[in-house]
Amino acid sequence: MRAPGILIIAGTDSSGGAGLSRDIAVARDLGVRARCVVTAVTAQTDRAVDQSLTMPADIVAAQLKTGLAGDPPQAVKIGMLATAEIVMAVAAALSGRNIPVVLDPVLAASSGGALLTPEGAAAMIEHLFPLCALVTPNLSEAAALTGLGDGTGNRLQQQADRIRGFGAGAVLIKGGHGQGRLATDTLFDGHGRLPLSAPRLAGGRRGTGCTLSTAIACFLASGKDLRQSCDAAKRFTHRWVAAAAV
Numbered sequence: 001m002r003a004p005g006i007l008i009i010a011g012t013d014s015s016g017g018a019g020l021s022r023d024i025a026v027a028r029d030l031g032v033r034a035r036c037v038v039t040a041v042t043a044q045t046d047r048a049v050d051q052s053l054t055m056p057a058d059i060v061a062a063q064l065k066t067g068l069a070g071d072p073p074q075a076v077k078i079g080m081l082a083t084a085e086i087v088m089a090v091a092a093a094l095s096g097r098n099i100p101v102v103l104d105p106v107l108a109a110s111s112g113g114a115l116l117t118p119e120g121a122a123a124m125i126e127h128l129f130p131l132c133a134l135v136t137p138n139l140s141e142a143a144a145l146t147g148l149g150d151g152t153g154n155r156l157q158q159q160a161d162r163i164r165g166f167g168a169g170a171v172l173i174k175g176g177h178g179q180g181r182l183a184t185d186t187l188f189d190g191h192g193r194l195p196l197s198a199p200r201l202a203g204g205r206r207g208t209g210c211t212l213s214t215a216i217a218c219f220l221a222s223g224k225d226l227r228q229s230c231d232a233a234k235r236f237t238h239r240w241v242a243a244a245a246v
Contacts, residue, residue, distance in 0.1 A: 004221040005033035010079030011040035017206035057085035064093035074221035104213035130167030160188035
């Protein structure tokens with residue numbers, strides 16, 4: 001039986017810590033085939049983004065056409081999009097397709113440096129959110145996308161309601177950058193609020209957002225439902241981060 005496949009839409013990371021290289025590694029580890037669409041090439045380290053070259057939107061569109069041709073993927077993962085023009089190319093390619101889309105709304109690198117223009121963020125909210133089965137912002141991204149400030153308590157619910165109001169099917173607000181003994185990601189999917197917790201680890205690791213969102217897409221492609229996929233991806237990501245401390 002042929003392995004399930006996903007389409008990954010993201011930028012490269014020359015350090016290998018995040019972006020397409022991390023996404024592909026996750027898919028490989030989970031036994032899922034990966035097709036790739038490159039949106040940008042970045043030169044970065046764990047400390048900073050040095051340079052970034054954005055792909056022309058027509059090249060992105062051509063990659064999307066071939067990536068979706070033939071045997072279609074069972075899920076799509078979207079990471080760095082860089083510009084409004086690329087956002088629109090992605091939205092046009094995915095519109096009308098019955099494929100679950102997981103969007104990691106990458107606004108900036110964890111090491112610093114913007115990875116999506118303000119115009120791109122606005123286009124993403126208007127044109128891509130309605131195509132997504134799941135959007136996975138971290139705490140700062142959820143605050144920036146909704147304009148509701150830092151997410152704690154009821155504020156998380158308000159942020160999730162606003163993002164779902166933009167058209168997203170569900171929202172997973174990641175709590176890795178928060179405080180407390182547990183690192184809790186919270187899924188809001190229209191059926192209630194599902195907290196997914198793991199012990200907070202002393203050390204972090206770049207690429208956790210890429211790892212989590214790609215793992216969710218892989219589990220969706222393998223036939224799990226959204227809640228099962230988020231739970232399995234949370235546990236997979238925790239093990240990967242914990243392994244770095246060994």
